[in-house]
Amino acid sequence: MSTVLAIETSCDETAVAIVQERQILSNVVSSQIQVHQPYGGVVPEVASRQHVEMVNWAIEQALQQADLGWSGIDGIAATCAPGLVGALLVGVTAAKTLALLHQKPFLGVHHLEGHIYASYLSEPDLQPPFLCLLVSGGHTSLIHVKDCGLYQTLGQTRDDAAGEAFDKVARLLNLGYPGGPVIDRLAQTGNPGAYTLPEGKVSLPQGGYHPYDSSFSGLKTAVLRLTQSLPPASLSVPDLAASFQAAVAKALTKRTIACALDLGLTTIAVGGGVAANSGLRQHLQMAATEKGLRVLFPPLKFCTDNAAMIACAAADHLNRGHQSPLMLGVQSRMSLADVMQLYPTTRIELLELHHPIASGSLS
Ligand code: KG4
Numbered sequence: 001m002s003t004v005l006a007i008e009t010s011c012d013e014t015a016v017a018i019v020q021e022r023q024i025l026s027n028v029v030s031s032q033i034q035v036h037q038p039y040g041g042v043v044p045e046v047a048s049r050q051h052v053e054m055v056n057w058a059i060e061q062a063l064q065q066a067d068l069g070w071s072g073i074d075g076i077a078a079t080c081a082p083g084l085v086g087a088l089l090v091g092v093t094a095a096k097t098l099a100l101l102h103q104k105p106f107l108g109v110h111h112l113e114g115h116i117y118a119s120y121l122s123e124p125d126l127q128p129p130f131l132c133l134l135v136s137g138g139h140t141s142l143i144h145v146k147d148c149g150l151y152q153t154l155g156q157t158r159d160d161a162a163g164e165a166f167d168k169v170a171r172l173l174n175l176g177y178p179g180g181p182v183i184d185r186l187a188q189t190g191n192p193g194a195y196t197l198p199e200g201k202v203s204l205p206q207g208g209y210h211p212y213d214s215s216f217s218g219l220k221t222a223v224l225r226l227t228q229s230l231p232p233a234s235l236s237v238p239d240l241a242a243s244f245q246a247a248v249a250k251a252l253t254k255r256t257i258a259c260a261l262d263l264g265l266t267t268i269a270v271g272g273g274v275a276a277n278s279g280l281r282q283h284l285q286m287a288a289t290e291k292g293l294r295v296l297f298p299p300l301k302f303c304t305d306n307a308a309m310i311a312c313a314a315a316d317h318l319n320r321g322h323q324s325p326l327m328l329g330v331q332s333r334m335s336l337a338d339v340m341q342l343y344p345t346t347r348i349e350l351l352e353l354h355h356p357i358a359s360g361s362l363s
């Protein structure tokens, strides 16, 4: 049973959590949203500075809330990819320093693997294989989760990520940042059938459409055209928000259900900030129930960025003897298929390195 302290600083949340296997002992999130709001999006340099200011406080809070000292921690983890390089560096440097100081294993964690593990936090009995629909500000992917560290991406967006589309449409409509929650709120009072918007099919060179890939840039452009073509007085922002949200929910649901059925996977876990979207939750839940599939949505606080999901992923790797070298760098982009590159050595190999078993000593 591993207890891991993890730091997540890949974007605009300074988060630290302590997790024992799949049980959360503490979960601290300090959001920078208010700092970035005047700019209409995340300013990378500002994000890094905010992380530097908050990270030590967040670590202390996490230890206090869990009522633990360093002796109770088995491993120290940090998100190391993908994300804003300067922001990632703050968390990774803090985690490596603590690992060195307290002589604990260090683990670099892939941010998207963390979003997959958010489902384990709320469903402790969940086991692979299952299908994960990962919808965040930077990614929209359908992932076959085969085992810890073993992922196959079957579908993705060809342009904007789902969360990015929410943010861009909100900016178009002058609704502020981040766009997802505000569109979600407005959509509750709008008519989703008011405007017809495109589904965003992805054509294949040999003809036909990719069954699992999506595209959201056409949808965003369609919203822009509507705002330009209609006189402002006749445009209903709640109706447009509801129609846009319904179009995203339908596109994601169609691809997710098709993928699960084709692969014979009966469980779908949804992760990432857009998993908080009420339209997606309703639409996907209904379609899954119709097909006899189980769909899991983490509680809202585990959909958006947090360190508990990073700690949960790290604990699973640590249980398998995985750890990262202190030389590990950060990367702005990294495929989920390369997750195991973060763990080139296992603890067992390291132990052997320090205490070599001479072949003669066993005889
Ligand atoms: O996973 P996340 O916190 O950060 C990334 O890893 O990107 O996702 C942030 C994204 C933002 O684009 C935000 O607008 C979107 O998730 N989001 C939502 C909702 N809450 C957050 N999108 C739609 N509906 C929501 N309720």
Ligand code: ZN
Pocket: 111, 115, 136, 137, 272, 273, 304, 305
């Ligand atoms: Zn995220």
